Amino acid sequence: MAVPRVALRDLHKSFGRLEVLRGINLEIAAGEVVCVVGPSGSGKSTMLRCINRLEEPTSGTVEIDGVDITARGTDIDKVRTRVGMVFQQFNLFPHMSAAKNVSVALRKVKKLSKSEADRIARDRLEEVGLAHKADVRPARLSGGQQQRVAIARALAMDPDVMLFDEVTSALDPELVKGVLDVMTRLADGGMTMVVVTHEMGFAREVADRLVFMDHGAIVEEGDPHALFRQQRTDRFRVFLEQVL
């Protein structure tokens, strides 16, 4: 089997005495879309944030294309240019226009010329349907538009993996679809995606694999259609009954 794009091996994370992750093992192939669901506090966001080391794992390793990025001496900034992340609260830079939000890291991190960075920013905004908002500051955009700019910002770095951390949870219901549509297109385009979400419809239709987490561990995983039809554990069944 080919080297997985992302591999989590026996990942543990504790905040003080609170054990948030208790030995996560997960391999994600290139081009695969994995949706992670579970009750709040189950550790799914923490697991996601370990993949680009916004959280430092307490033990265990994270591998990207077979390279352990938790190893001493890893240039984490370089790793992060290959791992895009989109946040629940968007976290756009409020003092910059939409285009600048997308281009700033291209200029400062990738050291591209202004014209090239601007061109990429325009293209990425176009992809998320917001080319006409390029010069607008985030405060003037709706939540859904802000989130699409945030996706464009992450995509601009041309990442190998995209991490989505409950990206529709802070949105008004009528704005959710626009964001999910962008993500669906991205998945269809072959992007490797790890999506922590409460959107069961999206998980069923778009995910190649569904992962159910509870109490810091992966309880069930597999084909989403099969899992939605039939659960092996009571915990997953009860969870689905509550959210569906």
Place this chain on the structure above:
Amino acid sequence: MERLLEGFFSLEYMARAFPGLLREGLVNTIILSFGAMALGLVGGMVLALLAISRRWWVRLPAKVYIDIFRGLPAILTIVLIGIGVPTAGFRPFGRNTYAYAILALGMIATAYIAEIYRAGIQSVDKGQMEAARSVGMPYLMAMRIIVIPQGVRRVFPPLTNEFIALIKDSSLVFVLGLSIGSRELFRVGQGIVQNTGNYSPLVMAGLFYLSITVPLTHLVNLLDERLRKGKPVVAEELPTGVDAPRRA
């Protein structure tokens, strides 16, 4: 009553003091306070960044510096730096008392401004740092182009307050005995008072101070109000009550 008027508000004495206050006093007050503010803005940023480090041994020296220079009376610091240090044989600026005066005021300002910056930086949502790091920016770059510009904007009012405090405190450098030509407003005014026994020149000096500090105070209020109401550009919640130290 007339003697009181004559002793404090004599137009004649005021008019006579005016040119000296303007050309010597005001100029030096401005140089001292601007110079100290410049030092404070730079030093304060360095110290603020150290003070928010996650490593205690980076934090500690910054915290100690801030505690000391905020805790000491300004006049004591000015004498220690302005007279004590050169007397002890450490003379980076030779016998240029003026330079030591700016250094002393700047060192005090650094402590206060560090706390103002720190409050501003820490008021920026931590999602901003995370987003910046997630696109590959190193910590200091993320600070410089994402976090600090947002934090500093929020602390404009307390920074202006600090500048006002500095203008007033610059009068304390009189204790260093600056030579004629390099005296600031207070000392120039006081010099004439000592020669004439009439206090009008000091009142005139006071008017000079007020002509700078009062407009600045109103500028602070204006800035505060605009930040509070939130201009469209930065419409998300702006904690204008940023917990910044104020000088008594």
